Amino acid sequence: MGSISEDDWTTGKCFQTGSSSTIGASASLAVPPSRAPRPPKPFANPQKTGADGSTALQTKVVQPRAAKPLYDPTHPDALVMPRPPSSHQWQNNQRNDSIVDVVVDPHLVSKLRPHQQKGVIFLYECIMGLRQYEGCGAILADEMGLGKTLQCITLVWTLFKQGPYGGKPIIKRVLIVTPGSLVKNWCREFRKWLGSERISVFPVSSDKKVEEFKKSPLFPVMVISYEMMVRYADDIRGITFDLVVCDEGHRLKNSTIKTASLLSSLAVRRRILLTGTPIQNDLQEFYSIVEFCNPGVLGTSGSFHRVYEEPILRSNQPSATKEEKTLGAARATELSRLTSLFVLRRTQEINNKYLPPKVETVVFCKPSALQLRLYQHLLRSPLIRSCLSRGYASSASAGSPHLVCIGALKKLCNDPSLLYQASRKADEEGKRRGGESWLLDHDDEEESLYKGLLPIYPPEYTEGRPLLAHCGKLCVLSEMLRAMHADPTRRERLVLVSNYTQTLDILQALCSIEGYQFCRLDGSTPTAKRQSIVEHFNSSYAKETIFLLSSKAGGVGLNLIGASRLLLYDIDWNPANDLQAMARVWRDGQKKTVYIYRLITAGTIEEKIYQRQISKQSLSGAVVDAKGQSGSVKFSLEDLRDLFTLHEGSSCITHDMLSCDCTDTNGPSSNVKAPGDVQKGPQRPCQLGKLKPTVLKKNLSMGDLNEWQHYLAPLPEDFQDEYLLEAKDGITFVFQNETNMVPVP
Numbered sequence: 052m053g054s055i056s057e058d059d060w061t062t063g064k065c066f067q068t069g070s071s072s073t074i075g076a077s078a079s080l081a082v083p084p085s086r087a088p089r090p091p092k093p094f095a096n097p098q099k100t101g102a103d104g105s106t107a108l109q110t111k112v113v114q115p116r117a118a119k120p121l122y123d124p125t126h127p128d129a130l131v132m133p134r135p136p137s138s139h140q141w142q143n144n145q146r147n148d149s150i151v152d153v154v155v156d157p158h159l160v161s162k163l164r165p166h167q168q169k170g171v172i173f174l175y176e177c178i179m180g181l182r183q184y185e186g187c188g189a190i191l192a193d194e195m196g197l198g199k200t201l202q203c204i205t206l207v208w209t210l211f212k213q214g215p216y217g218g219k220p221i222i223k224r225v226l227i228v229t230p231g232s233l234v235k236n237w238c239r240e241f242r243k244w245l246g247s248e249r250i251s252v253f254p255v256s257s258d259k260k261v262e263e264f265k266k267s268p269l270f271p272v273m274v275i276s277y278e279m280m281v282r283y284a285d286d287i288r289g290i291t292f293d294l295v296v297c298d299e300g301h302r303l304k305n306s307t308i309k310t311a312s313l314l315s316s317l318a319v320r321r322r323i324l325l326t327g328t329p330i331q332n333d334l335q336e337f338y339s340i341v342e343f344c345n346p347g348v349l350g351t352s353g354s355f356h357r358v359y360e361e362p363i364l365r366s367n368q369p370s371a372t373k374e375e376k377t378l379g380a381a382r383a384t385e386l387s388r389l390t391s392l393f394v395l396r397r398t399q400e401i402n403n404k405y406l407p408p409k410v411e412t413v414v415f416c417k418p419s420a421l422q423l424r425l426y427q428h429l430l431r432s433p434l435i436r437s438c439l440s441r442g443y444a445s446s447a448s449a450g451s452p453h454l455v456c457i458g459a460l461k462k463l464c465n466d467p468s469l470l471y472q473a474s475r476k477a478d479e480e481g482k483r484r485g486g487e488s489w490l491l492d493h494d495d496e497e498e499s500l501y502k503g504l505l506p507i508y509p510p511e512y513t514e515g516r517p518l519l520a521h522c523g524k525l526c527v528l529s530e531m532l533r534a535m536h537a538d539p540t541r542r543e544r545l546v547l548v549s550n551y552t553q554t555l556d557i558l559q560a561l562c563s564i565e566g567y568q569f570c571r572l573d574g575s576t577p578t579a580k581r582q583s584i585v586e587h588f589n590s591s592y593a594k595e596t597i598f599l600l601s602s603k604a605g606g607v608g609l610n611l612i613g614a615s616r617l618l619l620y621d622i623d624w625n626p627a628n629d630l631q632a633m634a635r636v637w638r639d640g641q642k643k644t645v646y647i648y649r650l651i652t653a654g655t656i657e658e659k660i661y662q663r664q665i666s667k668q669s670l671s672g673a674v675v676d677a678k679g680q681s682g683s684v685k686f687s688l689e690d691l692r693d694l695f696t697l698h699e700g701s702s703c704i705t706h707d708m709l710s711c712d713c714t715d716t717n718g719p720s721s722n723v724k725a726p727g728d729v730q731k732g733p734q735r736p737c738q739l740g741k742l743k744p745t746v747l748k749k750n751l752s753m754g755d756l757n758e759w760q761h762y763l764a765p766l767p768e769d770f771q772d773e774y775l776l777e778a779k780d781g782i783t784f785v786f787q788n789e790t791n792m793v794p795v796p
């Protein structure tokens with residue numbers, strides 16, 4: 052007694068108050084040891100007691116209801132919640148109500164996928180206090196697209212109607228707090244899964260005040276934005292809620308202390324926090340999120356810092372001793388064990404097997420003659436040369452000329468017209484100055500980059516109107532769009548993604564010239580209008596065939612399953628942005644095979660960025676998620692030399708890097724490979740592994756690319772994608788891969 056075992060100290064278990072390694076010592080959850088094996092109360096058969104009418108108990112014990120489960124728990128498809136253990140009954144069923152199975156409404160069960168069913172059970176156990184920790188809170192951190200909302204709605208609906216003790220419902224009123232842009236979405240989701248008759252949802256808005264909700268008995272669910280929540284704090288404190296759900300709950304860690312402390316101060320023990328982002332990267336933030344859901348479960352902030360944060364962080368330092376490493380690892384393991392009791396996170400991979408096939412194609416496009424001439428001129432510019440001689444490896448501040456140069460080259464790849472205005476300006480400036488003193492003034496650095504470009508443009512060149520012949524990628528895109536629109540009965544729809552608004556303008560101009568109908572969503576689209584644009588495009592009657600999307604304006608939960616094709620026109624340093632864009636179409640609800648195209652100008656900086664993307668992706672997805680902003684990209688002088696080299700005439704330097712010899716054999720036709728042709732065709736090294744079902748990884752790596760199909764131009768006549776086939780004159784190389792569905796177990 053009184054001494055601490057070495058193991059308990061190493062893991063930190065001895066510091067825990069809420070949860071203990073030895074069940075039974077925990078104060079409030081487990082059964083007191085002396086009474087442990089005893090059943091909670093003498094069993095009282097409701098029928099007997101009622102019929103008999105003469106037991107002494109009758110006056111003291113409220114007559115238990117002869118409650119029955121709401122739905123048949125023996126049905127083969129029934130989703131039945133776990134029964135509370137005797138310890139729970141001892142504490143929570145003092146009226147000795149009969150134990151009734153809680154069975155999820157079959158109407159909803161039919162819509163739940165296996166992982167969602169597990170999620171509902173998990174949430175139920177947490178909220179009911181059935182798990183071995185102190186508290187009634189849960190964190191559901193599933194990645195976007197796994198149906199966090201549906202799992203939550205299912206739980207809410209179940210608890211509204213049922214409970215394990217006498218069948219009495221567990222909750223009467225629920226508060227859902229969410230970012231302003233998602234308030235309507237929550238109402239829609241309730242309607243979608245439960246219809247409008249089953250449950251009434253009250254969204255707080257400028258017209259619908261909290262006061263109304265308070266007075267009306269009609270609404271069991273209130274949905275409110277974080278902003279409104281602060282505004283109506285006093286009203287909300289006056290309402291008794293039985294469950295609070297915080298959507299996008301990671302915001303709590305950044306949001307004003309006011310919102311977080313207001314939410315914490317609500318007298319609601321049952322708390323669910325939903326988030327799609329990894330939350331364990333920063334232990335202090337993680338602590339505050341956990342503290343909101345299950346106050347006290349990790350001890351005080353100070354003891355958490357001492358017991359977990361500090362040893363874990365110290366063990367990650369290069370200078371850590373062996374003992375520090377051992378201790379840090381043990382504490383990390385224990386922290387993870389403890390929090391896994393109430394944190395559930397699943398990734399997209401779980402969902403992939405239910406989605407239709409996805410065909411990904413990386414299309415290398417031939418740069419135009421104009422692009423090549425401009426590109427070479429840029430590479431010879433004094434600014435790029437000075438970057439290469441001086442090096443800007445770590446100059447994140449104080450002007451970053453290398454970023455200016457990279458930006459210019461990227462624009463040139465997207466369309467030469469994006470540099471036209473700057474070139475004209477530089478030309479006028481040059482004339483004004485008589486061609487002198489270009490590099491004397493620091494501010495002129497960028498302008499100097501465009502000096503001498505104007506004469507390279509053909510005389511007929513005008514700004515803002517795409518001239519197809521002068522841009523490799525645009526040419527390919529234009530041919531693809533033409534082929535796509537050739538047969539209007541096919542109703543093909545495409546999402547066109549770019550990182551730049553100016554590039555979207557050019558793509559939009561192309562659509563206008565060709566008469567294709569389009570929708571557009573970028574950073575300037577008001578939040579209030581976004582949802583209606585998206586819904587319109589997704590509806591079956593929409594005439595628009597193209598959705599122009601700025602990759603950075605996506606936001607949470609943007610769903611574009613009305614299209615089954617998506618084209619990434621340019622490339623981002625951060626693969627997470629591209630993955631997010633792809634998830635717009637390849638997601639829950641998509642019925643058709645999805646085609647993802649990525650256009651890359653062969654031999655240029657775009658290829659270099661792509662290589663960086665796929666070679667750096669071996670980092671954990673979580674790290675990229677949190678820190679992969681383009682601002683943090685670092686370059687060595689060697690990096691810059693590589694970025695500022697043009698490989699003219701190369702069909703695909705990325706393929707050259709793979710050391711794959713598929714293109715060395717008997718001329719181009721031997722690279723042709725129809726799907727399913729693997730046994731018949733000649734075996735080539737790059738095709739090895741093609742027969743194996745693709746292991747679904749989150750991020751593509753160089754090694755994966757080796758296992759994709761490789762096609763050197765010209766594309767074979769039986770190439771799988773007819774739209775690309777129409778554009779083959781502008782294509783130098785293609786990587787292609789199909790992710791097939793794994794049979795559902």
Ligand SMILES: [Zn+2]
Pocket residue numbers: 706711712713714737761
């Ligand atoms: Zn190859």
